[in-house]
Amino acid sequence: MAHSERAHAKLSASGAYIWLNCTMSPSLSEGVPRKSNKYADEGTLAHEYAQWCLAQRGVGKSSAAVNVSQEVKELFETNLGVYLDYVESLAKQTDLYAVEKRVSLSRLWENDRQKPPEVMFGTSDFVALTPDKILHVVDLKFGASVAVDPTDNSQGLYYALGTYLSLPENIMPPETIRITIVQPRAKHPDGPIRHWDVATVDMLDWAYSVLKPTVELIAENDKTKLSIVEGKHCRWCPAASGNCPEKRKTKATSAKAAFAD
Numbered sequence: 305m306a307h308s309e310r311a312h313a314k315l316s317a318s319g320a321y322i323w324l325n326c327t328m329s330p331s332l333s334e335g336v337p338r339k340s341n342k343y344a345d346e347g348t349l350a351h352e353y354a355q356w357c358l359a360q361r362g363v364g365k366s367s368a369a370v371n372v373s374q375e376v377k378e379l380f381e382t383n384l385g386v387y388l389d390y391v392e393s394l395a396k397q398t399d400l401y402a403v404e405k406r407v408s409l410s411r412l413w414e415n416d417r418q419k420p421p422e423v424m425f426g427t428s429d430f431v432a433l434t435p436d437k438i439l440h441v442v443d444l445k446f447g448a449s450v451a452v453d454p455t456d457n458s459q460g461l462y463y464a465l466g467t468y469l470s471l472p473e474n475i476m477p478p479e480t481i482r483i484t485i486v487q488p489r490a491k492h493p494d495g496p497i498r499h500w501d502v503a504t505v506d507m508l509d510w511a512y513s514v515l516k517p518t519v520e521l522i523a524e525n526d527k528t529k530l531s532i533v534e535g536k537h538c539r540w541c542p543a544a545s546g547n548c549p550e551k552r553k554t555k556a557t558s559a560k561a562a563f564a565d
């Protein structure tokens with residue numbers, strides 16, 4: 305599947321950082337169109353180009369060649385090598401890997417004989433289960449401005465959980481989850497490839513004590529129980545541009561202060 309054809313769930317993996325922190329954000333974001341911008345488009349294209357390059361190296365299924373200008377091609381070829389080499393090194397260790405892996409969290413409820421209250425799915429750039437019992441989730445970030453941290457990364461945990469839930473019963477389960485961010489263009493003290501390891505039991509504890517109850521709370525949609533919580537996550541919230549009352553208050557206060565100066 306091409307990166308641009310990825311569908312987005314209401315409670316998506318990429319939005320988990322927002323809705324886990326602010327349970328009102330999904331309802332306030334409803335109907336707000338996803339704005340495309342130069343950087344998002346470039347990121348999508350970079351993922352498709354990387355997928356095609358991996359297929360050329362024999363990793364993953366073949367995908368259509370991506371037509372880009374010479375300038376963009378040079379940008380991709382300068383920056384994507386670190387991601388391609390890392391993913392290829394994992395793929396060489398195991399047959400249990402997938403590029404653009406679609407994952408679902410439905411089994412988190414189905415395993416308890418419950419109906420999932422929301423359709424929850426996402427597509428991870430790359431996942432692999434290596435013989436050392438590590439489940440790898442690798443996320444390519446092409447942005448240059450905000451360096452993404454792998455620690456407690458809810459998007460990575462969402463993908464890891466979905467992959468874990470889809471493992472066949474005859475496979476030795478992973479003991480460790482390794483979330484890896486590969487971000488070649490942003491400066492970070494730990495370099496372009498950054499990892500965070502979490503024990504599988506701790507990921508499952510997070511799934512049952514944090515993620516599952518939060519999803520159920522949001523799905524219930526009782527506004528008296530939902531909360532609006534501002535924070536760093538607002539940067540990516542669709543409601544921040546207009547629907548969010550907290551943001552409107554902040555803007556009004558700043559406007560008043562500007563007149564008072």
Ligand code: SF4
Nearest residue numbers: 326533538541544548
């Ligand atoms: S902008 Fe921030 S506070 Fe407002 S809904 Fe979104 S996440 Fe919540």
